[in-house]
Amino acid sequence: MILTPTGLESLRSQLIVSCQAYPGEPMRDPRTTAQMAASAVIGGAAAVRVQGLADVQHTRAAVEVPVIGLWKDGHDGVFITPTLRHALAVANAGAHVVAIDGTRRHRPDGLSLAATVAGFRADSHALVMADCASYDDAAAAVDAGADLIGTTLAGYDGQRPKTHGPDLELLEQIAAAGLGKPLIAEGRIHTPDQARQALDAGAYAVVVGTAITHPATISGWFATALHS
Ligand SMILES: CC(=O)N[C@H](C=O)[C@@H](O)[C@H](O)[C@H](O)COP(=O)(O)O
Numbered sequence: 001m002i003l004t005p006t007g008l009e010s011l012r013s014q015l016i017v018s019c020q021a022y023p024g025e026p027m028r029d030p031r032t033t034a035q036m037a038a039s040a041v042i043g044g045a046a047a048v049r050v051q052g053l054a055d056v057q058h059t060r061a062a063v064e065v066p067v068i069g070l071w072k073d074g075h076d077g078v079f080i081t082p083t084l085r086h087a088l089a090v091a092n093a094g095a096h097v098v099a100i101d102g103t104r105r106h107r108p109d110g111l112s113l114a115a116t117v118a119g120f121r122a123d124s125h126a127l128v129m130a131d132c133a134s135y136d137d138a139a140a141a142v143d144a145g146a147d148l149i150g151t152t153l154a155g156y157d158g159q160r161p162k163t164h165g166p167d168l169e170l171l172e173q174i175a176a177a178g179l180g181k182p183l184i185a186e187g188r189i190h191t192p193d194q195a196r197q198a199l200d201a202g203a204y205a206v207v208v209g210t211a212i213t214h215p216a217t218i219s220g221w222f223a224t225a226l227h228s
Contacts, residue, residue, distance in 0.1 A: 014046030018209030034062035060094035069095025102130025175202020
């Protein structure tokens with residue numbers, strides 16, 4: 001299955017579940033990621049988002065819904081699918097959509113976002129999701145040719161404060177501008193109410209990660225509540 005921009009209609013107002021375990025964690029295994037993704041689909045996820053080439057491969061085989069893939073390389077600066085090479089590798093692993101850093105920061109391979117998207121299009125039919133951190137990033141990512149705009153990096157690169165829940169103000173700002181590409185709310189959506197608020201703020205679809213698929217963090221929330 002190739003996902004086309006028109007095919008994105010299947011994601012309208014839907015839940016997307018991000019399934020990620022971090023290096024060194026007990027659940028950091030591509031088979032576990034794929035099992036989490038399949039479980040999320042049973043619960044109603046219309047798409048899933050996974051990190052790492054093996055995770056993309058295993059998840060593609062485990063679910064029928066679109067797979068958004070990314071490759072985190074490092075943890076500072078531009079690290080979400082930071083270069084064209086990373087993006088093509090994620091697409092070749094089977095991702096329908098490749099999520100890449102969509103900020104205006106310098107990229108490790110020196111390419112602009114527009115050059116990255118153009119180079120990607122030359123070799124892949126997969127769609128591109130730009131993980132942005134601000135309104136200016138989002139506008140630039142649309143100009144650069146991205147198919148979807150995510151608020152993934154809002155609060156993580158210093159452009160905007162790290163809100164306690166989702167950055168609803170940013171969602172409203174981007175949605176009000178009518179940039180013409182699906183706006184994906186992502187980042188710190190921890191409750192069903194917050195997911196709903198993100199849609200009401202103008203998001204096309206909502207990504208939830210930690211609150212569904214990261215038991216170490218969720219356990220911490222409960223443990224802290226008991227001890228405070
Ligand atoms: C900033 C960054 O590296 N975000 C990553 C992007 O893939 C993931 O670590 C997040 O879990 C994902 O964005 C979903 O967000 P949340 O887990 O808050 O629901």
